[in-house]
Amino acid sequence: MLGEYRIAGRRAAEIAASVEQAVGSGELSPGQLLPPLRELAQQLEVNPNTVAAAYRTLRDRGVIETAGRRGSRVRARPASTSREAIGVDAPPGVVDVSSGNPDVALLPPLGGALAEAAARNARRPALYGDVPISAELAEQAKAAFAADGVPDGPIAVTSGALDAIERVLAAHLRPGDAVAVEDPGWGSVLDLIPALGLRAVPVAVDDDGPLPQDVECALRQGARALVVTCRAQNPTGAAVTGPRADSIRSVLESHPEVVLIEDDHGHGIVDLPFHALAGSSGRWALVRSTAKAYGPDLRLAVLTGDPVTIDRVRGRLRLGPGWVSHLLQDVVVQLWRSGAVDTAAVAAAYGARRDGLVRALRERGIAAHGRSGINVWVPVADETGAVARLLQSGWAVAPGARFRMSSPPGVRVTVSTLSDDDIGPVADALASAAGPAPSVRYG
Numbered sequence: 001m002l003g004e005y006r007i008a009g010r011r012a013a014e015i016a017a018s019v020e021q022a023v024g025s026g027e028l029s030p031g032q033l034l035p036p037l038r039e040l041a042q043q044l045e046v047n048p049n050t051v052a053a054a055y056r057t058l059r060d061r062g063v064i065e066t067a068g069r070r071g072s073r074v075r076a077r078p079a080s081t082s083r084e085a086i087g088v089d090a091p092p093g094v095v096d097v098s099s100g101n102p103d104v105a106l107l108p109p110l111g112g113a114l115a116e117a118a119a120r121n122a123r124r125p126a127l128y129g130d131v132p133i134s135a136e137l138a139e140q141a142k143a144a145f146a147a148d149g150v151p152d153g154p155i156a157v158t159s160g161a162l163d164a165i166e167r168v169l170a171a172h173l174r175p176g177d178a179v180a181v182e183d184p185g186w187g188s189v190l191d192l193i194p195a196l197g198l199r200a201v202p203v204a205v206d207d208d209g210p211l212p213q214d215v216e217c218a219l220r221q222g223a224r225a226l227v228v229t230c231r232a233q234n235p236t237g238a239a240v241t242g243p244r245a246d247s248i249r250s251v252l253e254s255h256p257e258v259v260l261i262e263d264d265h266g267h268g269i270v271d272l273p274f275h276a277l278a279g280s281s282g283r284w285a286l287v288r289s290t291a292k293a294y295g296p297d298l299r300l301a302v303l304t305g306d307p308v309t310i311d312r313v314r315g316r317l318r319l320g321p322g323w324v325s326h327l328l329q330d331v332v333v334q335l336w337r338s339g340a341v342d343t344a345a346v347a348a349a350y351g352a353r354r355d356g357l358v359r360a361l362r363e364r365g366i367a368a369h370g371r372s373g374i375n376v377w378v379p380v381a382d383e384t385g386a387v388a389r390l391l392q393s394g395w396a397v398a399p400g401a402r403f404r405m406s407s408p409p410g411v412r413v414t415v416s417t418l419s420d421d422d423i424g425p426v427a428d429a430l431a432s433a434a435g436p437a438p439s440v441r442y443g
Helices: 012-025 037-044 048-060 111-123 135-147 161-172 187-195 212-220 242-253 307-319 326-338 343-363 383-392 420-434
Strands: 064-066 072-074 155-158 178-183 199-206 225-229 259-263 283-289 301-305 375-379 410-414
Touching: 012 048, 037 048, 048 064, 048 072, 111 326, 135 155, 135 283, 135 301, 135 326, 155 161, 155 307, 161 187, 161 225, 161 259, 161 283, 161 301, 161 307, 178 187, 178 212, 187 199, 199 212, 212 225, 212 242, 283 307, 301 307, 343 375, 343 420, 375 420, 383 410, 383 420, 410 420
Parallel strands: 178 199, 178 225, 225 259, 259 283
Antiparallel strands: 064 072, 155 301, 283 301, 375 410
């Protein structure tokens, strides 16, 4: 069952550590069956409850999965394995369209904002005991949220969108709880959920966002949270429309106990209207990060939500990092105040590349998706083969396995660095690699 490896330990923590160490080193491989509780307890000469506690810890950490009488197995992808590892290296001469990064030429220069933030810090340095959130940052964030019809709520600041999502989930959920997530969806969220000991329930998406019937099904199955990308959905480019938002709000109103998390990472690069779902659930949070519009290295996101949720997030921040750097907060304030990003111009630039590729693929018989943002999702018949053929053609794309749970195969193309001259060649390569694909919803 375990080959040469022997699980060791007398206490639950020691047994769990022994298994986790073996999984990390490769001595226990994905899918490997672990001994039944009583059998391992007999081998280790411990109480079966001790082994049960160890297995429960491993399951909560996402290291193993339990399937009733079929026993416990090492997860096919342990939670410690990032989906970013599912990718391809772009050798010399190959164009990398897999990164998901914004076009650096469309990011604003930071020199002036950094200098102003440094000067402000020199006048009054941030010290222990200061308020964690810049009053001006909170004021500007509140105004932007209000302009988009988001219910009034307190403000928190985190180190990026994923940090905010993790803190909101941890504030309300416990290991074993289920979270409804978009499929295909952001690979980092799909990694985060099992790492927190939670269980992901897939929700199909189309160009207008999550399908309401799938949301309803997931919540009826017991999902305690729902994560929705409002615009520029990664990897499909979906954007929630007004009618779709109405339908999802109607579903959420029947499940007031569900925690709603909206990720509006496309703020600043998408000029489509924002349709807030907030307010349709008792517990909610809306997150806006600066990464795509102002630069990934700023590592800052603002979020609002109901008072209980934001209070819990702030409380855990105080016990951990304490606050997000006031220098970074002041930089973002300067960028917002000066209108450093022309959203309409940035959205038009990305839209021209994205729409051009989708249109070129449609002309070649490929029904691709890319309504907003910087990515295009291309359905393929054989994902592994398509990635390999594209690499041979000079294009490195992101394998769909990084973003999928149960949805059909595909590949993601980041259009941020594509030129007009690139559209035809990459469309030809994609059409050749993907083959004819039916125009169906993906999810």
